[in-house]
Amino acid sequence: MEDPDGASESPQDDQVEGVADILVVGQRSLNNDIRRNRDDIQPYIVFDSTVLTRSGAQNVEDFLQSRLPMNATQQTQSQVGPPTSAAGRLDLRGLGSDETLVLVDGRRLPSITTEDSFGQPNINGISMAQIDRIEVLPATASGIYGGGATGGVINIILKRDYSGLDLEARYNDSSDFEVGQSFFSVNGGLTFDKGRTRIMGSFSRSRSQTLVASDRNFFRRGAELQFRNDPVNATVLLGGPNICSTIDGFDCATDRLVLKNGTALGSAFTSIPDNYSGNPADLSARAGSLIYNRSSLPIFTAPNVTTYNVNIRREFGKNVEIFADFSRDESKSTNITPIQYTLFIPGSAPANPFNQDVLRFFDIPDSFAQTQNTRNTRVNVGAIIRLPYQWSAALQYDWLESKGNSVSNTVLGPSFEGEEALQAAAFRDLRANPLANPLSLFDVFSSSNVAGTTLEIASLRLGGPVFKLPGGNLTATALLERRWESSDETVNTSSFFGQTTFFWNPRAIQNVESGYLELRAPIFAPSNGVPLFHQLELMGSVRHDRYDTRFSGSSIRVPSQTGPFPAQTASENALSTTNYTVGIKYAPAKDIAFRASWGNGFLPPKLGNIRSEPPSLFSSFLISLLNLRDPARGNSLIPGPLTVLGGGNPDLKPEKSNSFSAGVVLTPSFVPGLRISVDLTSIRKSDEVLNLPITFFLANEKAFADRIKRGPNLPGDAPGTPGPITSVDTSTLNLSKSRLKAIDFQVDYDLKDTSIGDLHFYGVATHTKELSLRALPGDPSVNRAGFFEGPLKWRANVGVDWSSGSWSAGWNTQIYGGYRVCSSVLTAFICAQQEAWQGAARIGSQNYSDIYVSYDFPAGGLLEGTNIRLGIQNIFDQKPPTVASGIDQLGYSSFGDPRLQRFTLAVRKHF
Template identity: 25%
Template sequence: MLNIPLPRRPLAAAVLCCLPLAVVAQSPGSEQDPNELDRIVVTGSNIKGIDLEDAQPVKVITAEDIKSLGAVTVADLLQQVSQTGGGTGNFSTANSGSRQADSPAGFAGVSLRGLGTASTLTLINGRRMSVASFANGSENFVDINAIPLAAIDRVEILTTGASAIYGADAVAGVVNFILRRDFDGLRLSASYADSEASTDEARMNANLVWGASAGDSRFMVILDAYRRNALYDRDRDISAVEPRPSQQGIYPSFNDLFAQDIDFVEQGCPDSQRFDGRPGFPISRFGEYCELNRNAFTATDPETERLGGYATFGHSFGDGLEFFSELALQRNTSEANSDPAPWSQEEIDFFHPGMPSALRQRLLAAGVDPDFTIFGWGRFPDSRTIEVETTNWRWVNGLSGYLGSDWTWETALNLSRSESEQRAVAGIYNVERFRAALLGELCANGATNCSPGSGGLHYNPFSGQTQNSQQVLDLLRERVPRDGESELAAWDLKFSGQWGETASGPVSWAFGVEARREDIRDDPSPLATADPVTGEVPVYGFGSTEVRADRDQYALFAEALVPLHETLDLRLAGRFDDYDDFGSDFNPAVSLRWQPTDGALLRGGWNTSFRAPSLAQSGAGTTLSSGALPCSPGGEFLDTFCGGFTGDDFYLSEVYGNPDLRAETAEAWFVGTVLQFGESTTLTLDWFDFRHKNLVDIDALELFRAALIDPSLVVARGELAPGQIGIETRNGTIGSPIEEVHLQLINVGVQKTDGLDIGLEHRVDDTGLGDFLFYLDATWTNSYERSESCGGNDPRRGAGPCIGGQRLVELNGEFRYPEWLANVGVTWWRGDFTTRVWADYTDGYYDDDQRSGVPAGRRVPSWTTLNASLTWDLTEDAYATLGVRNLGDRDPPVALGSASNFDKFNHDSLGRWWQVSYTHRF
């Protein structure tokens, strides 16, 4: 491992001061025609018009790549970049659902190095867009599903920190989507894809591109439509049955919490699902239960529709002055399904008319007093289903021009907005009315003050909950609206040019100023938020976070490229950011590029970051979520909170905002080389190192460990007040089943990662069989450490010493953190045909053996899929593409630590699927 000392904070204050000192003398005016100046800006720099190729590690996905890869969504495209894999930082529609812990339905976010979407800056044409109107947990992110793929010309991915250039949230790097600027003519495209399975997971896409120029003006319009049918866990053998079925099912368990020692479950539960102490069907920690396979209800990848439009306009006024405008509109609709909502310890009339006589006799034999109610634990019979409609728009207007012969300038006003509406479609039930209906006290008008036998309606929780009238169901089900808005208003002014020179050439500069305002509002129905007095949510198993926050931010930045020698360049950059809610900070960046020969280049750099908590964190109310305490054999909580039972203890949770959060800080550096072997082979190697501090997150295990020292943190169900941190168990003791946990966002510690990026390209031309390009893109992670609280009996692998209540845990090679990610392939051109064959490789890793039922030391095998595409240029104006993914029809490897039985973050269960597309230009 490289051991290069990092510069420390004192260097920060010196960087901007050093910029003017780099100028030896002012250069005289250039005689170059300003219209001949190259005005391209490479991601990672604001300096225009110079060769910055290979100065920093930037991955580029070109238009030709997009064409040959056959991607139909932006998320598909980014799967080909090894730096975006690993961990749970990236998420797509496959990770969405109706539960609060799921990512918002229909959205997708990108993360570099697994450091999280909030640490990865997503740009469009080098400028920001508003974050998604619904947060992912407590993290704001840019929804990449709001970007139509047809509008993308290329994607530039800066894989090292860039806070000094773009802003504090570029901790892990930048993903910059460069959209088409102009077009001449009309182009129509359509594609269709589906798997070979008998289920229907069809993907359909159609788009139109139309553009023209007239005199000094140009314009372009793009329309893009996409639809995907849903894929369900039950549609694939690997995910049809979850590895840890719920012990709380549609056939509830019953107990009077007085005379009974264990729960009872009715005999109507199928024998294969009824765990009642028979051989092979052991009871749980609380007694009998009828298990539920939640995967029968869950969508692996939900149904989604997208319709987008993008338009550009430009006009040249002469003398280099140009006006430009971009307008983007996108409307996405998605439906998401999750397992049925649970209900716990609800009172039921002992003489409920639906109670089976055999169950009533068992209760009486156990000593239950019929003058009192009994209690039930179960789930509703239908899945929680929501629909989300999101409208995004973005409008950029700007001017650019020249100052003299050496300088360019550009200014723009950037306005964008994301607006979402969420509605429950099924499976969401009103708590008050349900409780009344269990006792026969629900009135026909929805009131809850009737009585059994005098107009009171019953809900029947027995017989699999199938014996209920539509009238009762309509009274109990809720739509639970939720509305969200996110807005961004930004203005920037940038200057780029040459001023001064060294003995080796002119010094290139960029200066700029930026101002922006961000507002976010997540306004769920009161039905989905915790009551401020009782702390209870009015519906079961469903909730949303109320967020209201805004922020003003201002920035000054400067950058200089100083030629120290004809083979050596020094780049200095600094950015001063001021936040109206978290103060100000200065972040520098230093990098060097040395090219001693035409075939060898060395590069390296260092930068710092300052990331204020996202608006969803600083403005959060109460987040309703869920979790599970790992109760594996030998686990640290097995003999305490787990009560000796080896089954994960699932619970509901409330997470509260924290006004005392501190900003996150980070340092990043890289060192690498680009080697050219002849004219056809290029090898790139880049070592990266990120050190990220004061992470904003929650640590549930810390609370459980603290409760072992301070048992007053454990109370009986319903006794925690809103905002009070603690743990509720069934009877208020450690070892009793966990019901609810109250947590708070905190600065949990640090995360560190380092490793090596490897890129290789080898081109062979004029072989007689055509031209070939062989390529490799791989990332090897040497280490990924993250702070966690520590206890006395902590069995985790790679856990460091406990210092101050925390230890660094090595996650590399652990669950969902593969050590190697790579894709390797060959592109072949011959005549009118272009063929690409490539393999995607995800390294194996240890399964989550902290979960029950996962053998200690079990590994999830590596996974390699082979893919191919063939593009045929039918005419000069038309081409067709045939693509196939997962040629071997390989199932993803079994991951017992996941509820779906495979890792949705790093693998997929779609199987072999085919795609055909046709494009015609008029």
């Protein structure tokens, strides 16, 4: 949250308030947005650089996952690790990462392209030391920011006013020193020619280690919980050389193991002991005992990140300033993953010492290198021109590029030649006697992928006062902008059974033209002294966006890396939409203020949703196999052949959203320093894109008559009987709806100049009352809030900061409410099964506490300008709740950080 003493809380003077930062005289910011704060008409949440520094977070995603309750993300990229997509995972309100718009300095970033979408950009390459503040609006905001802001917007504003030289070194590690992370940064600025020329730059570099499953007991706890409640599930074997009897070759059985010498083990489970020599008596001695500390599966892998930034600004007279800004960041992640496989060994196998068929879990370490590299480059040039009547204009051109590549390997099973060798090796200690060439024994699917996106933006921004109102100037900010975004044409490769296959991804293009106007009108201000109108402020914005998207498909198989590439006809989607935001803030007295805002938004269709597929022809045999029947013809089978249209739909409309927020801000004068805000947010979405099965259209022909075509009547049809169906269009359509209701709370209480120094108590929480989705028209809505995959019903963090002279310290606690074990989309049967595995219907609430202590060395002496900070995250070493291995094989709730208790030591020096 904002530091109440920091610049983030201080508005500019009346003449410039309500105008984009970049247009404000004397500002050094390149932020294209208006400066927002927690007391804005809309319920913004703002974190300044002081809060970011004190948190001990390693990157933006890490910080927002723990400190922003409206972020529904359950796992950070570091917890997931490669070879997953490099696309961002920030998810405001649980609507999905594609509905959270992420900006840097009010500008869009190049998307991370997947096969069928322009995904959320990757921001983990941005150094925490570069960030001035983060502004978050967890409500629909397309009337200001454009498409993709249906769930909200996150704007990361970078520091642009370095003076002198700052050096910072930081080291973070778990308390058992298993997962160290080091960081070093240099930030500085120089001025020339009497301050008319400024050069600023920054450099940072971080390096990280990997945490593996055997460093923690999560596997053990999850498997043991599964074992107690349902030992039949084969995930109980995960984590070591464990064995169980089996009947079907997939699940464990309850039949007790019996050695071929007739010895009964008294249990269906055993494990291979260390230095096992082949004596069956050793297996008998370990009956019922399993091993869980042998897995080398990575469970936390932060990327190694290098960043650069150079900014040059030059003033020409009093009215013209030009600037050029260059930034580059590179993130590299590598996971050395094991081969993990549960092998079926028949009782007849020569190496099997048991009479029964058994399952044996293999964990062969250091088998694959899974890699993921992302490189982002940003170039921004422009001019700021001071116009008459206190107006300003900014003319800018941005060129941004994101490049990425990844390598992944997946074990599909033993090779035909390798299965016998694995069966022979299953009953020996593979740590003492490792396999000579384990990769040769498995069928492995390998893929190598490259992707890239280029984004160009040309914009003209204007801002200034329009006329004087009693409370100050009516201000306007206007924008004309054009964006060109395109994915790279790439060829990805995959290898299976020694055969390499090539898949071509043609270039995808999305061009956007936008116009935007925002007005802010301070009708009355405290200085006016109007009874019952301590403050009255209005705001309104309108934005028009015109999208043109062209997509020619993805993963098209080609003969080689160089083609030839078949001709493709691009599917084109054109849409035009106008969105608005209006708001009011009314304070009858200085102790209380009411605020409300309304807005709408849109989400353009994904690339894959607009790509139509060639028609398919269903034969009579396939129609019979699928049991496709015609309700209008007595529920008889549809005669073949049947033409079926599938895939995407180039005529899709954007998904729409309407948002309403209303709240109250209390600053009671009888409790100086106290601020309380409560805000209700409601978002309703419509025209959500669905892919529905053919049976749905057959059962609902009246509602989708244009999608079902019929031929002439057949001989013998009764009068009035419709002809047979000849064609069904099952392509994507706008149909579904969802709604969200949430209440947000913020509390701040400042005690100044006490006998022990200054104290700042704070808290921020959100209660998601409802996030309802309707999967199919006519079906009841399902409230995802509080389910395994949905947003938590309650999330919060609370804390206190203390400062006195050169010393400061603080405490923060993150609180996560409990949630259902199963996902909202699962059937009642599967939910009941998972609850039986867990032994409970819910995973309990959890909380983690952090502390920090900071000291600024006084002026004079060698250490002048030096700050040293020590932080301990998860000070009580709280372990996250256990999750049964049948539900999540990692065995823990991912809201917890697998590093457990950890510390951060940082030293910063200013010259």
